[in-house]
Amino acid sequence: MDAITCCYSGFYIWFSAMADWYLGAGDAKLLAAIVPMIQLNHLASVLLLIACFGGILAIVMWVLSRLTTRNTYKHVPYGVPISIGCWLGVIASIP
Numbered sequence: 740m741d742a743i744t745c746c747y748s749g750f751y752i753w754f755s756a757m758a759d760w761y762l763g764a765g766d767a768k769l770l771a772a773i774v775p776m777i778q779l780n781h782l783a784s785v786l787l788l789i790a791c792f793g794g795i796l797a798i799v800m801w802v803l804s805r806l807t808t809r810n811t812y813k814h815v816p817y818g819v820p821i822s823i824g825c826w827l828g829v830i831a832s833i834p
Contacts, residue, residue: 789825
C-alpha cells in the first residue's frame with residue numbers, strides 16, 4: 740500500500756468515526772500516525788493489546804471512582820493504551 744492510499748484510507752476511517760462520534764479526534768490521530776510504523780503481521784496483535792490495555796484502564800478507573808466519594812472520571816483516556824500497544828508493536832516490528 741503506498742503512502743497516498745494509506746493517508747486517504749486513514750482519513751476516511753477517521754472522518755467516518757468522527758461523524759458518528761465513535762472515536763475521539765486525538766485518539767484517532769495518534770493511532771493513524773503510529774500504525775504505519777508497525778508491520779502488518781503484528782497489526783492484529785497490537786490492536787488486541789490496545790483493547791486489553793484499554794479494558795484494564797477502564798476497570799481501574801471504574802474501581803477508583805467507586806472507592807472515592809467524587810465521580811470525576813467521565814471518559815477513559817484511551818491515548819495511554821494506544822501509546823503502550825503501539826510502542827510494543829513498533830518494537831516487535833524492528834528487524
